[in-house]
Amino acid sequence: MNSFLKALSYFLLFFFSDAAYPSSSLKVGLVLDKGGKDDKSFNASAFSGATEAKKQLGIHLKVLECQSDSAIAASLRTFAQHNYDLIIGIGFVQQSPIEEVAKEFPNLSFLLVDAPSSLPNVRSVIFNEHEGSYLVGVIAALTTKTNHIGFIGGMDIPLIRRFERGFRAGAQSIEPRIKTLTYYVGASSDAWRNPTKAKELALGQFSKGVDISFCAAGSSCAGVFDAAEESHRLAIGVDSNQNWVKPGFILTSMVKGVDLAVFQTIEQKLKGRFKPGIIHLGLKEGAISYSLDQYNRPLISAQVEKQTNAIRNLIMKGTIVVPDYYKENQRDQSK
Template identity: 40%
Template sequence: MKKVYSLSLIMVLALSVFLAACGNKSDSTNNASNGTSGSGGSSDVKIGMVTDVGGVNDKSFNQSAWEALQQVQKDGGASVKYLQSKSDQDYIPNLNQFVKDNYSLTWGIGFNLADAIKTVGEQNPKANLAIIDSVVDLPNVKSITFAENEGSFLVGVIAGKMTKSNKIGFVGGEKSPLIQRFEAGFKAGIQAVNPNAQLMVNYAGAFDKPDVGKSAAATLYNDGVDIIFHAAGATGNGVFSEAQSRVNSGQQVWVIGVDKDQSLIYGDKVTLTSMIKRVDTAVEKVSKEVIDGTFKGGVETLGLKDDGVGVADTSSKNVPADVLKLVDEYKEKIIKGEVKVPDTVQ
């Protein structure tokens, strides 16, 4: 009896160890669904990313940044994770969570995180932080900004040459100096090639309200606009939704995407072109500086000459060759300083 009892006990213990191992595997899988990018990467370098309220799947700059970090991990350089902010109250707690966990670099994506990055950076001078679309003047913060007005000028040239109604729309997210750089450049590009065209502007007041973006687009299209350029994050998804419903009903309207090549998301029937902002390139570059041990704070502004902004490579699907040639001519003039693009609304 004692031998049978001992054997049974051994089998129970072995089964317990097996189940515990399975449980640990399950926990790891669940963790991957909470903002961790799969497996791989270096356990010595950890990079965190805090999203703006638009969220990691905004089909815009948050998504571009996260895709860049996933590529960094795929290259074997680091382990990466994101925390999604549902409101501005989440910014500081999310940033602090990465700092507390000794992450090698913590990203804040979007100008709305500037105050939070400054607060956390001042309180943690040994922590490395970086921000997209704003300047935080601290020695441990890398600030990446873009000449959005230059890239917007180029898509303004396209809109000015391709509008049939001579009414062109702009839908912005929150009204701010950053988003007004998009508006200013877009307006200047239109006027450079079509001074008779009218630009109609509608600010949604948010980056995470697709329903408001859809309503803003409907108002503009109802007023005769046939092309809308949006700089509104996830709110811009509503602009595409409104355009798609109209195209499906036989009305020819267009959307100009932003940040990413949004024709890859919404298709060529509704996306005229996109103003590309290389958030992914910037995030990947600075993240690799941390991996290489060369990271340092400061400000870096990326424009046409740096390939930091531009026009989507797929533009030739809908934009005629002569218009794209004109775009290239203006691009060279801007790079050479022969054309000065305003960065404030005139």
């Protein structure tokens, strides 16, 4: 054990001893969750926002990937102990670790993505997933030929229900009689990486007449894309633009601009304009959108695009209020 600790401390010494950066530059520490920076979705987006900031703004950036949830607090604290000016935590699992460390280091700034926190030195960014899901629901309802669409969620948690609620509402706003079939991959965190199960769920939906399925299940979505390709149906991607994964079989993707949130916060910190508090980012801020590129261009007609953009503008203006699972649920609980 002793030699292990020794090795660990050497490693950390090495890790933090690179004094090559100019002492004036802003030090930013980024802590990713289990997905890691290659998850092609959520963490990847945060990582690209941070590297972009490094390139453009010349900050000093260190990234840590946590292979287990219990390592998160330790990683955050390591950054804090080395006086990193801004420490960024990605994913709702980081909520309590960030709050814990932020209380210990009240002079440092923190950014928490995907979970709320009202500490005086924490900025927390929450995305309006329901608005984007509503839009892809609209696209699905305009595209479906069977009037039957599907939703495949990863783990059954409120965040994913928020996607589902928005998606269903968007589809129903176009065609009130449309049927939405909802499946969840599982009740444990295995659900995010079980593509074979997700594929089976998608095949089940397709055999029941569903022709478009929206997947919000992390790595498991690969299985849904496979099923769409084999059954010649359509899937909708999530978090990052996934249209390129199976061109012709992915109708569109609901894109969440984590990179934007990370980049902007770093920029604000650099200019001394860092503001704590809970910030909601949605369509209006350009942080949520649906993707349209050369891969799905043939699938979305000009008519559909026009109609979808019109609805997007109405949501931005506040004319259309998208049902939010979080708010609906709070009301239920207070009754």
